[in-house]
Amino acid sequence: MAVIVDLTLPADSFELGQILRIEGTTEITVETMVPLGGRPTPFIKIQNGTREEFERTVRNHPSVDGLQLVNSHDGELLYSLDWQSSDFSLLQTVLDLEGVLLSATGTADTWSLELRFPTHETLSKFQEYYLEANIPVSIKHIYNPTKPDAGPWFGVTPVQRETLAYAVESGYYSLPRATSTEELAERFDISDQAVTERLRRGISTLVANTLLVDPEDE
Structure with a gap:
């Protein structure tokens, strides 16, 4: 592998x-x-x-x-x-x-x-x-990349990776939440809906290429 x-x-x-x-x-x-x-x-x-x-x-x-x-x-x-x-x-x-x-x-x-x-x-x-x-x-x-075609960041695109990383670092996923969706949207100059969709797609891709891999594929 x-x-x-x-x-x-x-x-x-x-x-x-x-x-x-x-x-x-x-x-x-x-x-x-x-x-x-x-x-x-x-x-x-x-x-x-x-x-x-x-x-x-x-x-x-x-x-x-x-x-x-x-x-x-x-x-x-x-x-x-x-x-x-x-x-x-x-x-x-x-x-x-x-x-x-x-x-x-x-x-x-x-x-x-x-x-x-x-x-x-x-x-x-x-x-x-x-x-x-x-x-x-x-x-x-x-x-180890879990899927050979997923790329070095498990299939997550550069903009998705940047947004996810910033969201984690700025406390978006903390309890209590330290930053809001609106603040993330302002940071990347996109709409609230767009930043939410970017995070959703990034997390979905990350899970699909890490946690949902068939053991036989490994």
Whole structure:
């Protein structure tokens, strides 16, 4: 059964953190990882960064063959990165184990990754790799997606997840209730009925993909 792991590691211990060096409050997100020519080619989005300094730093890295600006909108820059991945790098090891990078976000100090492996055995091999390589990985969560097609958040859409998370954090489900439906609707700039429906659909999907799974499917 597939297994998903959320982890963090220092930026200087991760190849993209070494290449995509940033300062201050700048944040980088790997939008997607496309295999081109037998190697992973990331598309990256950067926010609150200094464009010229960032581009110069990345292009001067010895493993980088090219950095191309794909799109620019409202202060966000989207790049494609052409780089030579080492056979023993963390990302290459993930790909060799048939793993998938679901998400990656980096700051000047830390990167957060979400990885999916086909089995617990391949995850164990990945853990053996980073321990032997002395990479200080911190595991946050390990879980099994109950349905292979449900996605990393059990089928819940990004807006449903954001709304459900905010509702829980703001005390919507607390007793006594700390926030109202009207306040949730105002927070997401939608109607009371729309926010109620969003929560209902999100909870229904979450239950269907977790509690209502046939044991034979597992």
